[in-house]
Amino acid sequence: MAERIHSGIAAARERAEPFCAYVHDTAAIADHARRLRAALPDACTLLYAVKANSRPEVLSALAPVVDGFEISSGGELRKARAADGDARVVFNGPGKSWAAVEEGLRAGVDLFNVESLTDLARLDAVAGRTGTRARVLLRVNTRRPLVTGTHQMVGEATQFGIDEDQLPQVAAAALAAPHIDVEGLHLHSVSNNPDAASHLAFVDRCLALAAELRARHGLPTRVLDIGGGFGVDYSGDGRHFDWDAFARGLHDRSAALTGIELVIEPGRSLVAEHGFYCAEVLDVKHNHGRAFAVLRGGIHQFRLPKVLGADHPFTVVGVDSWPWPVDRTELRDTPVALCGELGTPADVLTRATRVGRLRTGDIVVFPMAGAYGWEISHRDFLSHPHPDFLTT
The missing domain is CATH 3.20.20.10 (Alanine racemase)
Structure with a gap:
């Protein structure tokens, strides 16, 4: 996945934009679903709940493995049929x-x-x-x-x-x-x-x-x-x-x-572990004695932490290149709140998690983002650019 992130960073730099992307490991998704399906008795039918993640690449990876799809709208029906025109479909x-x-x-x-x-x-x-x-x-x-x-x-x-x-x-x-x-x-x-x-x-x-x-x-x-x-x-x-x-x-x-x-009809349990939300650090600052990192992205793209009411785990991918003509700011060994780019104090993905080192230009990677991330987000609030979607 690190290679895919760095290639995504390079592509974003060519566009003179900060890097922000969902990364899906579609091979791992298919392998995971295949294992779960094989464990079930013959009396069981395994359908993928499209609402969890309806990306075409995810549906195409799952189509040969599951017994069909569970959908809840005409739009989801069309996505399921695009992945497999003959798939069994249940409309809930x-x-x-x-x-x-x-x-x-x-x-x-x-x-x-x-x-x-x-x-x-x-x-x-x-x-x-x-x-x-x-x-x-x-x-x-x-x-x-x-x-x-x-x-x-x-x-x-x-x-x-x-x-x-x-x-x-x-x-x-x-x-x-x-x-x-x-x-x-x-x-x-x-x-x-x-x-x-x-x-x-x-x-x-x-x-x-x-x-x-x-x-x-x-x-x-x-x-x-x-x-x-x-x-x-x-x-x-x-x-x-x-x-x-x-x-x-x-x-x-x-x-x-x-x-x-x-x-x-599992959704979350098939795809959550094999998706990652990645966002570049745009700013590092202090207010009222607390450290904040502002990311390209936020709850308008990855609303899951707000829905769960919990700090989402993350890792930091260090990016050594710094092509911009301004000083690079950083934090060392301190708790930091990871916030998005929206004009609301609600745009917080994690509130006070200690980091060893975090710089502007580094990438924060949120795991467990393969389900109910992009799908449930108010993605056009403030009309920021959508993230890239990458597969490994």
């Missing part, structure tokens, strides 16, 4: 528009999740108009949480899914709809859960709920989509999700999975 999320539903049906989306009666009626109407059928999963917002993580989707009042108390009405409507085929349930519940044991317990609760709803409402449960939510460790404390233990647990549940396709 609330607020699907008429146009997006029609685009999905015409593009051969395999499964749609249903979030409400309105969502169901829209799918049925568009399927009837286009002469197709919509295969659907009913997304249930259970009365109690099924698993916990940094973001809770169900088990509380959110915009996601069908309230469990309203499920009889929606299930009856879905089973009676003339252009709908009900295939099962969608139960994605949480984001960024680091604990494999609790995720296996979540699978058990999903299987029990599926059996209950099948018996009570006659719902088919050929497909059970448990979503993603597999956590990664941003702190460096070694709390990585134990995928091998999770996969072994699924193998142990092979009898319970008989006749069920278990759809799993």
Whole structure:
């Protein structure tokens, strides 16, 4: 990666611009996904959640390895189809528009999740108009949480899914709809859960709920989509999700999975570790007794630290060349706040981490930036240039 960074620095210097880039190791992404897929039992389908990172180079690396893609918009559908025109696609999320539903049906989306009666009626109407059928999963917002993580989707009042108390009405409507085929349930519940044991317990609760709803409402449960939510460790404390233990647990549940396709939709856990956000130091200064380094970039390009509410780890790549006709400033052995170029004090990526040496012109590299970095950032605030995108 260091070679790719230095070649990127050289290209930026030719443009007389500071260096700022995302670097993705696409070979490592593919290898990681291949290993995770191989560990799963045959009853499982592994889909990549495009929302985590929708870069074309990332999708192209994953397309031959995963079983398909999970998408939440027409734009993501087009990106998935560009990576693999025949890939299996599941269309999830609330607020699907008429146009997006029609685009999905015409593009051969395999499964749609249903979030409400309105969502169901829209799918049925568009399927009837286009002469197709919509295969659907009913997304249930259970009365109690099924698993916990940094973001809770169900088990509380959110915009996601069908309230469990309203499920009889929606299930009856879905089973009676003339252009709908009900295939099962969608139960994605949480984001960024680091604990494999609790995720296996979540699978058990999903299987029990599926059996209950099948018996009570006659719902088919050929497909059970448990979503993603597999956590990664941003702190460096070694709390990585134990995928091998999770996969072994699924193998142990092979009898319970008989006749069920278990759809799993990781995003973050497939790509986070193999992406890096890199930003050149533009200024080093002191204010009110504290040291600050101002970077080309910031939360408008890499908003993840602000979302997580934590200091993001980083390393410093020293750059010895200094072609500019001004003195070069530096810090030595001192805590520093790494800040971006925006006109807001909220633009902080890490607040007081000690550095051995940091100079204007050096490059700060933030690891674990392969998921929910660029995708969730307000990238055009102040209209700064976008970063480069490099692959190794």
